[in-house]
Amino acid sequence: MIGAEGEQIGVLPIFEAIKAAKEKGLDLVEISPTAQPPVCRIQDYGKFLYEQGKKDKASKKTQKNIQLKEVKFSINVDEHDFQTKKNHAIRFLEEGDKVKASLRFKGREMSHRNLGREVIDRLIKELGDKATVEFAPRMEGNTMHAILVPAKKDVKAAKPAKAKPPQAPPTQQAPPTAQQA
Numbered sequence: 001m002i003g004a005e006g007e008q009i010g011v012l013p014i015f016e017a018i019k020a021a022k023e024k025g026l027d028l029v030e031i032s033p034t035a036q037p038p039v040c041r042i043q044d045y046g047k048f049l050y051e052q053g054k055k056d057k058a059s060k061k062t063q064k065n066i067q068l069k070e071v072k073f074s075i076n077v078d079e080h081d082f083q084t085k086k087n088h089a090i091r092f093l094e095e096g097d098k099v100k101a102s103l104r105f106k107g108r109e110m111s112h113r114n115l116g117r118e119v120i121d122r123l124i125k126e127l128g129d130k131a132t133v134e135f136a137p138r139m140e141g142n143t144m145h146a147i148l149v150p151a152k153k154d155v156k157a158a159k160p161a162k163a164k165p166p167q168a169p170p171t172q173q174a175p176p177t178a179q180q181a
Helices: 013-023 045-062 077-095 107-129
Strands: 027-032 040-043 066-071 100-105 131-140 143-150
Touching: 013 027, 013 040, 027 045, 027 077, 040 045, 066 077, 066 107, 077 100, 077 107, 077 143, 100 107, 107 131, 107 143
Parallel strands: 066 100
Antiparallel strands: 027 040, 100 143, 131 143
């Protein structure tokens, strides 16, 4: 059990711990139920809930919410349109989002799935080191999908280690003689 000011009281039976909390006009809050023995603290339960809520909000602010953005192609996409959509995919990946490259086949295009596969494979090849393939291109009905995620950046390459300048070994000097002093 931990006291109201943070001091360690020790191991107490439950009824004594509750009695000590009631005497101070506070609550007995279980902090760590999995510990052996469980850890409880004498404190105001309302204040505890308020601080817990603030911690949860702070952790959600720093959390990155990854979204799935879609870039749609067609089997007969023009070069400029392909480059524009590729640039959109690059921007999405740099923002940290996943990219779903989809290609919809219409009518007789279904008999030329290889052409659609070439378009998606070309996109994957041109994105190169900016993206890794999470799901390889696959057919679902009349649509071919591939999901790309941002490439993991090499931490060591991004931040080179700072080299410390070599230090000269300490030299031992003779104590000053009477003439030098």
